[in-house]
Structures are given as structure tokens and as C-alpha cells.
Amino acid sequence: MKASRQSFPDVVVTLANEVQQSTPEPGLTRLVGAYNEKLFLAEHRMEQGWIGLRHSHPHDQMAYVVSGRLRVTCGDRIFEMSAGDSFVVRGGIEHQAAALEPSVVIDVFTPIRDDYI
Numbered sequence: 001m002k003a004s005r006q007s008f009p010d011v012v013v014t015l016a017n018e019v020q021q022s023t024p025e026p027g028l029t030r031l032v033g034a035y036n037e038k039l040f041l042a043e044h045r046m047e048q049g050w051i052g053l054r055h056s057h058p059h060d061q062m063a064y065v066v067s068g069r070l071r072v073t074c075g076d077r078i079f080e081m082s083a084g085d086s087f088v089v090r091g092g093i094e095h096q097a098a099a100l101e102p103s104v105v106i107d108v109f110t111p112i113r114d115d116y117i
Contacts (some may be wrong), residue, residue: 029045030043031043039111047057048100066106070105
């Protein structure tokens, strides 16, 4: 974690014009929102046809589909999601998402995703 982020104030505000944006892989854009040492917010924008790598991480993850349609695999479950749908996956569970159409997803992680900043 960056030295300036080791101690967090009681309130963290991230304005739209301050959002850190990256393209961690082709077809996926990540925007990092507000976070502290316990919670982390990210917006993911996926192009149609994007398929994420199957992976796991120690963070619990909550996802909310703002728009679009996804096929999601969590452990041995496969399901489709569309605008307004959400799910939670515990840390350590392998999962994967694929965008069936252009999609926007809000992800909340706990604890902080140091690897995203």
C-alpha cells in the first residue's frame, strides 16, 4: 500500500474527476472509487465479448450489475445476470465473468484491494 494511504480519515470522498482509471486487460476498464482499509469500491466497464480469467482472491466481493448482461461462474455454479442483479462471493472461491453485451458492474471488496491501486 502506498505510504500516503496507510492511515485513513473518517470520511473518504472520491469525486468523478479524481477517479483512477486503468485498463487491466483488453476489453475491461476499471475505475477506482472511494476506499479505506476495510472497504474498496470499483466500477468495471466490459466490452461485449470480454471474458475474464478464472481467478480467486482473499477478498469477499459483492457485485451489482448496473447495465448489460453477464455470464458468471462461481465455484461450480454458472448463472446469467443483468441490470439490477447482484451477487456476493466469499474470498478464496474461484470465479469468472464474461460480458454477453456491453456491461457496467459495481464491485465492493473487503478488505482493500491493494493490487488495484
